[in-house]
Amino acid sequence: MAAPYPGAMDTRPAGLVLARTPRLFGIEPFYMELLGGIEGALAEVDRAVMLQVVPDSAAEIATYRRWAADRAVAAVVVVNLVADDPRIGLLRELGLPAAALAPASVRLPVARVTVDGASAMREAVRELVALGHRRIARVSGPRALVHTRERDEAFAQACAEAGVDHVVAVADYTEEAGAEAAAELLVRDPRPTAVVFDNDVMAVAGARVAKERGLDVPGDVSVLAWDDSALCRLASPPLSAMSFDVDALGRLVGAVVLELLEHGEAADRAAVEHRFLARGSTGPAPA
Structure with a gap:
C-alpha cells in the first residue's frame, strides 16, 4: 500500500468524481449544492475541491489512479456507493484518504457521513x-x-x-x-x-x-x-x-475531509434527517 499523503502542510484540493452525464449534472441541483457545501467548509482553511465529471465507473477508477500517480489531490470524496464497491479498496491501495457519503446502514473501512x-x-x-x-x-x-x-x-x-x-x-x-x-x-x-x-x-x-x-x-x-x-x-x-439541507450535508463532508487530513482518521458524522414539507402537490386521496 502506498504511504498516506501528509496532511499538516498539504494545501492540495479534495477530489470529487461524479460518474454521470454532464447534462444531468447541469440540471440536477443536488450535486451542485453538495459541492457548494464541501467547498464552503474547505475554503475556511484555504483548500478547494477538484471536481471531475466522467461518463462511467471505469473512467472514475482511471481518474483515481491518475490523481494518485500525479499526487493531484489530498483526499477523495466517494458518493453513490454500490454493493461491494470496488472504489473503497482501490483508494486504500492507492493511499488516498477517503470520506464516503453512505446510507446509515452501510459499514465501511473509511470515514463516513451517513444519511438515513x-x-x-x-x-x-x-x-x-x-x-x-x-x-x-x-x-x-x-x-x-x-x-x-x-x-x-x-x-x-x-x-x-x-x-x-x-x-x-x-x-x-x-x-x-x-x-x-x-x-x-x-x-x-x-x-x-x-x-x-x-x-x-x-x-x-x-x-x-x-x-x-x-x-x-x-x-x-x-x-x-x-x-x-x-x-x-x-x-x-x-x-x-x-x-433536506444538502449544503449542510456538504459541510459535514468537508469537515470529515479536514479531520482526515489533520489527524489521519476521522469520526463518522450523521446528517440531519429529511422532513416532510407540504406544498401544493400533495393532498387527500381522491374518493
Whole structure:
C-alpha cells in the first residue's frame, strides 16, 4: 500500500468524481449544492475541491489512479456507493484518504457521513397514508446504488405495515426517465393516488405528465419529491418534498475531509434527517 499523503502542510484540493452525464449534472441541483457545501467548509482553511465529471465507473477508477500517480489531490470524496464497491479498496491501495457519503446502514473501512434514507422513506409513506392514500407508487433511481435499495426496502416495508398497495418503477434521475415512469404508472388500473419520486427533476417531469393526461395534481394524484430545491418551489403547483439541507450535508463532508487530513482518521458524522414539507402537490386521496 502506498504511504498516506501528509496532511499538516498539504494545501492540495479534495477530489470529487461524479460518474454521470454532464447534462444531468447541469440540471440536477443536488450535486451542485453538495459541492457548494464541501467547498464552503474547505475554503475556511484555504483548500478547494477538484471536481471531475466522467461518463462511467471505469473512467472514475482511471481518474483515481491518475490523481494518485500525479499526487493531484489530498483526499477523495466517494458518493453513490454500490454493493461491494470496488472504489473503497482501490483508494486504500492507492493511499488516498477517503470520506464516503453512505446510507446509515452501510459499514465501511473509511470515514463516513451517513444519511438515513430508510427513516425518511418511512416518514414519506406515513405522511401519504395519513392523507388517506392506499395505492402509493415510487419512481426510484438506479437499482445498483446502495441508497436506492435501502429506500426500496423501506418503502415496501412501510407500505406493507400500513396495509397499502405499492409499486416501484425504476428510472435514472433524468427528466425523460421520470416522465416515462410516471406515464407507465398513471395508466395502471387501479391507478396510484400518490407517487414518490427519487429526485426533484423526475418529480417535476412526473407532475407535468399527470397534467398532460388530464389529471389534477393533487386532486387525482399527489406528487412528492425527494430532496428540496428551487425546481420544487417554482413548479406549478409547488411540489411537496422530503426536504433536506444538502449544503449542510456538504459541510459535514468537508469537515470529515479536514479531520482526515489533520489527524489521519476521522469520526463518522450523521446528517440531519429529511422532513416532510407540504406544498401544493400533495393532498387527500381522491374518493
